Amino acid sequence: MHDIRTIRDNPAAFDAALSRRGVEGLSSSLLALDEERRAKIQAAETAQAEQNAASRQVGAAKAKGDEAEFERLRALVAEKKQAVAAMQAEAKELDAKLSEALMGIPNLPADDTPDGADEEDNVEVKRWGSIPNFAFDPKEHYQLAGVQGGMDFETAAKLSGSRFVVLSGAVARIHRALAQFMVNTHVDENGLTETWTPVLVREEMMRGTGQLPKFGEDSYQTTNGWWLVPTAEVPLTNIVNDEVVEEASLPRRYVAHTQCFRSEAGSAGRDTAGMLRQHQFEKVEMVSITHPDASRDELDRMTACAEGILERLGLAYRTVALCTGDMGFGARRTHDIEVWLPGQNTYREISSVSVCGDFQARRMNARFKPADGGKPQFVHTLNGSGLAVGRCLIAVLENGQQEDGSVRLPEVLSPYLGGKLTLTAEGVLV
Numbered sequence: 001m002h003d004i005r006t007i008r009d010n011p012a013a014f015d016a017a018l019s020r021r022g023v024e025g026l027s028s029s030l031l032a033l034d035e036e037r038r039a040k041i042q043a044a045e046t047a048q049a050e051q052n053a054a055s056r057q058v059g060a061a062k063a064k065g066d067e068a069e070f071e072r073l074r075a076l077v078a079e080k081k082q083a084v085a086a087m088q089a090e091a092k093e094l095d096a097k098l099s100e101a102l103m104g105i106p107n108l109p110a111d112d113t114p115d116g117a118d119e120e121d122n123v124e125v126k127r128w129g130s131i132p133n134f135a136f137d138p139k140e141h142y143q144l145a146g147v148q149g150g151m152d153f154e155t156a157a158k159l160s161g162s163r164f165v166v167l168s169g170a171v172a173r174i175h176r177a178l179a180q181f182m183v184n185t186h187v188d189e190n191g192l193t194e195t196w197t198p199v200l201v202r203e204e205m206m207r208g209t210g211q212l213p214k215f216g217e218d219s220y221q222t223t224n225g226w227w228l229v230p231t232a233e234v235p236l237t238n239i240v241n242d243e244v245v246e247e248a249s250l251p252r253r254y255v256a257h258t259q260c261f262r263s264e265a266g267s268a269g270r271d272t273a274g275m276l277r278q279h280q281f282e283k284v285e286m287v288s289i290t291h292p293d294a295s296r297d298e299l300d301r302m303t304a305c306a307e308g309i310l311e312r313l314g315l316a317y318r319t320v321a322l323c324t325g326d327m328g329f330g331a332r333r334t335h336d337i338e339v340w341l342p343g344q345n346t347y348r349e350i351s352s353v354s355v356c357g358d359f360q361a362r363r364m365n366a367r368f369k370p371a372d373g374g375k376p377q378f379v380h381t382l383n384g385s386g387l388a389v390g391r392c393l394i395a396v397l398e399n400g401q402q403e404d405g406s407v408r409l410p411e412v413l414s415p416y417l418g419g420k421l422t423l424t425a426e427g428v429l430v
Helices: 004-009 011-019 027-064 067-103 153-160 169-188 203-209 233-240 292-313 359-364 389-399 411-416
Strands: 123-128 244-246 252-261 280-290 317-321 333-341 346-357 367-369 380-388
Touching: 004 011, 004 027, 011 027, 027 067, 123 292, 169 252, 169 280, 169 292, 169 380, 169 389, 169 411, 203 233, 203 359, 233 252, 233 280, 233 359, 233 380, 280 292, 280 389, 292 317, 292 333, 292 346, 292 380, 292 389, 292 411, 317 346, 333 389, 346 359, 346 389, 359 380, 380 389
Parallel strands: 244 367
Antiparallel strands: 123 317, 252 280, 280 380, 317 333, 333 346, 346 380
């Protein structure tokens, strides 16, 4: 969310930054609404002062026995009281209208965010690992003989509809092992605090991180008003909602492994085969709450944490800086990490790490108390996948596939799989 005072102070800079995201000329309408709101507040305050003055005069007229003046002043007080109430209601309505308008505007891109219209303009900043060479045509994950018995889309469709899956046996165990490996690595090596959070949140929590009001169709809401989280970013970031924390407690670095739920609105026909794009999936999510001066470095740190998971799994990847036209609503700069999928012969996103500046903090009213005793300031927030568990499973299966349909698994998973690192063509771990 944006600060109207900043827009008021430099509307040209605000419009110039938004134009990089393809949004043009909003400052004039925002400032007109702001001016109307402030004028109504001022009028209400003036009328309130007049009401108070007339109220004081009522007693004096009564004491003098001036009945005519008493009645006139009493009528004036009643009139002013009614006018004040009406103007305060109008000011409140205009304030809500301005707040809603500000909440619908995307974050301003960072200076070092590449300009561009869409994903074609994203900039590759790193590439790691060797793309595997196969002596056969590699298959997609759901086509592998060793996987087919443990990845059941038909039963899932019977239970829940399309874009769900039932994992069982060895495939389910590998999926669980990957999540455990990720969380342990982030806790033991990357210094994140393991956190277990609800997957049902209140509406104001979704507003705090920017999923609402603009993107409600992308998520699921229960009949009693709760929302199913699209990612653990929502509960983790909102831990500091409406809080003033001590500067010494920053940075706060969290990691959580949760179920996530997305309606995938607008993605009809995309990635319908296999488990690449599901309504329900698991993710290991990282969130950092930082001092404003530290957030840009924290973005690079979090990106390295996510990249490190793929490196330890031996999976080739590339990291790209998203351009202004492809970046998410709440981000100032985003690094997407794309893992190589042999079955599709391309890189596919497996993590997205973003720095949001104070954009979410303003929506949440999340601040820190400076150590020098100054006025509380808004924290900065960051979030990123570390990693998407299902997509990591896909990458492990496809990159480790053998011609007979078996899969060789990464060595780092050995402690989580009882030392068994081969998924046979019959779907058994050995």
